[in-house]
Amino acid sequence: MRPHCLYLLLLTALPAAAQIYRYTDANGNPAYSDRPPAGVQGQAVELAPLNRIAPPRPTLAPASEPELLPPASAPTYSTLELNGILNGGVVRANNGTVNVEVRLQPPLHSTHRLRLLLDDQPYGPPGTTPSLQLLNLDRGEHRLAVQVLAGEQVVQQSPTLTFTLQRVHRP
Template sequence: MRAAVCYLLLIICLPATAQIYQYTDAQGNPAYSDQPPSDTRSQAIAPTPTHAIPGPTRLPLPTPPAAARPRTVVAQPYEVLQVSGLPRDGALRANNGSFSVQVLLQPNLQGPHRLRLLLDDQPYGQPGTALELHLENIDRGEHRLAVQVLDGEHVVQQSPSTTFHLLRVHRP
């Protein structure tokens, strides 16, 4: 069974590995084909590799059971924690859906703490220490953005949500 699946995948992938030939047509223009022309001289060329950028991964936000949540109020370790870099009127134009935001943080990020974005109340990307965070391929429309300070999996502090409207070209 496994061998049959491997052969099937190999057969499917064969057209993707076809050779490409370059030649000059009758009008003197460069032309390309997957078959070498019989009447003119052609040169086999190697295709350049394509570059793929993986899309963002939204991680589910773990919700501890009510009994496991601490009931004590802990002082906020950061006096300033907010997302900046969004327009004041709330409308952001990013035709490809990609843009960056900055995190205003005072005092500086403490040793074990990491920052994580929340896009529409869902974790966005992996936690890190960078104060400039990049979002990619976000759908147009209204969104909420906030940032969390994490200590391992524990949320130490969260900024207020900022609402913005993403304007981007819609191509059906």
């Protein structure tokens, strides 16, 4: 894919390297073209050289110490909760899409992933983003929680909140 993009970029750059001609049209107005005009005296326009900037050199990240996992007996996160839905609240979403945010303190460890539990069942693949979305959710009452996973092992789980989804019912 990258070689094709490079070829396309080179092809689009070719006209920029072409010669430009200035001439006066039949109405006496100055005109410009990439070809010398037929039957009209044209003058080649000298263009200033293009600006060129060298690409930045990649910098190597300083070597860092490996992150240590906290002891298994201690809670990993002092804060792990869902935001965007009130416990016992009502959410109106006619398309069934509900957005939730995960509040974590300290930030998510690099080896951990977040996974939603909807009605006590895993919902979607584990990920690292604290913004999660439920799609095409049925109307009615639901339970929602988030788990922190290390591989397949549950490290910690948020308190479960209950909410009711309202959406238009069309028979």
